[in-house]
Amino acid sequence: EVQLVQSGAEMKKPGESLKISCKGSGYTFSNHWIGWVRQMPGKGLELMGIVYPADSAIRYSPSFQGQVTISADNSINTAYLQWSRLKASDTAMYYCARSKGDYKSRFDSWGQGTLVTVSS
Amino acid sequence: DIQMTQSPSSLSAYVGDRVTITCQASQDIINNLNWYQQKPGKAPKLLIYDASNLETGVPSRFSGSGSGTDFTFTISSLQPEDVATYYCQQYDHLPTFGQGTKVDIK
Numbered sequence: 001e002v003q004l005v006q007s008g009a010e011m012k013k014p015g016e017s018l019k020i021s022c023k024g025s026g027y028t029f030s031n032h033w034i035g036w037v038r039q040m041p042g043k044g045l046e047l048m049g050i051v052y053p054a055d056s057a058i059r060y061s062p063s064f065q066g067q068v069t070i071s072a073d074n075s076i077n078t079a080y081l082q083w084s085r086l087k088a089s090d091t092a093m094y095y096c097a098r099s100k101g102d103y104k105s106r107f108d109s110w111g112q113g114t115l116v117t118v119s120s
Numbered sequence: 121d122i123q124m125t126q127s128p129s130s131l132s133a134y135v136g137d138r139v140t141i142t143c144q145a146s147q148d149i150i151n152n153l154n155w156y157q158q159k160p161g162k163a164p165k166l167l168i169y170d171a172s173n174l175e176t177g178v179p180s181r182f183s184g185s186g187s188g189t190d191f192t193f194t195i196s197s198l199q200p201e202d203v204a205t206y207y208c209q210q211y212d213h214l215p216t217f218g219q220g221t222k223v224d225i226k
Contacts, residue, residue, distance in 0.1 A: 035215070037164075045156075045164065045207055045217040059214055062121060095163055104211040106154045108175070110163040 002026040004034075004096050004111035011117045012086050019082035020114045022096030029077040030054040033099035035107060036070055036081045040092045048094075050103045051079055059103050086118045122146050122210050126218035132226045139195040141221045143208035148188050152212040155184055155193045158220075159204045167206075168193065200225060 007021045022034060035050040049060040053072040060070070072079040079096055094114045097107035123146040133139050143153065151171040156164040166175045168184035171191060181196045195202055203225055208218040 044205075044220045045158075045209075047215050047217070050214070061214060061216075097164075100169075104152070104213065104215065106166055106169040106209075106211065107156075107164070107215075108166050108169075110165070113163055 002098065002109045004098060004109055006094075006096060006111040006114045009115040009117070011119070013120055014086055014088055014118055016086050016118075017082070017084050018086055018116065019080055020094060020116070022079045022081075022111050024077045024079070024098065027098075030074045033103045033105070034072065034079040035097045035099060035103075036068075036079075037095045037097055037107075038064075038092050039095065039113075045095075048081070050099065052103070053077075053079065086116075088118050088120075090116060091118045092116060122149060122213050122216055124208055124210055124216055124218035126206075126208055126221050128221060129219065130222040130224075132224050133198050134226050135198055135200060137198045139198050139202075139223060141193045141206055141208075141223075143186075143191045143193070143218050145189045145191075145210055145212075147212075149210045149212035151187045152210055153184075153186070153191050154209045154211065155182075156207045156209065157202075157204045158207065164207065195223075198223070198225070 036048045038046045048064040049070045053074045096111040098109040099105045100108045125144045153171045155168040158164040205220045
C-alpha cells in the first residue's frame, strides 16, 4: 500500500526557520515526483513545487520560487519543505502528494497534511 | 501559469439530484485534467484522471468529460457522503488547480 506520512503540526514565530517532512513507503520512492501543496485557511489548493527524488530535480511554481526550498533524500524515502524565515502568511495546511507519472501528471496518493501556524 | 476557472463556487442540491461542475482552462490543455474531492478536514482524493477516467475504487456515479479548454464533472445521483469541495487540476504544464466548488445537501 502506498503511504505518505508527514511530520507533525508546528507552531512557530515570525522569522523562525522550519523544515517539514514527507516519508513515502509501499512503492519505489525514487521513481515518482513528490509535490507540495499549500492550503491556506478556508482556501483552495496551490502547488508550491515538485521534486524528483532520483536526481533531486525541482520545479517551483512561480509564486513560490525563492520563498521556500524543496528537497528530497532518496536514501530515507523522504521529501522536505523548508522556510528560512517564516511569516504569519505562511500559516496553512501543507500536503505532500505523489505524482503518478512525471511532474505533469495526477496526484494519486496524498499525505495526511502538516498544519503550520506562525504567530507572535 | 495556466489559469483554471471553476463554476459555480458553491452549490446546494437534494439527495438524488444530478450535479454538474464546470472547469475552464485559460488555454488548450487537450485532456490533461484531473478532478479531486476534498472532504472537510481531510486530504484531497483523486476521482477522475485524463478528463474522463475513473480512478480505481471510485463510485461510478462520478464522471468527467471535455477536452481543449472546457471540462465538466458530474455526480449522477448526489449522496450524503458526497458533501465535499471538488477541484479540477490541469497538468498540461506545471500543475495548477481550480479554486474549488463546495457541494452540500439541501
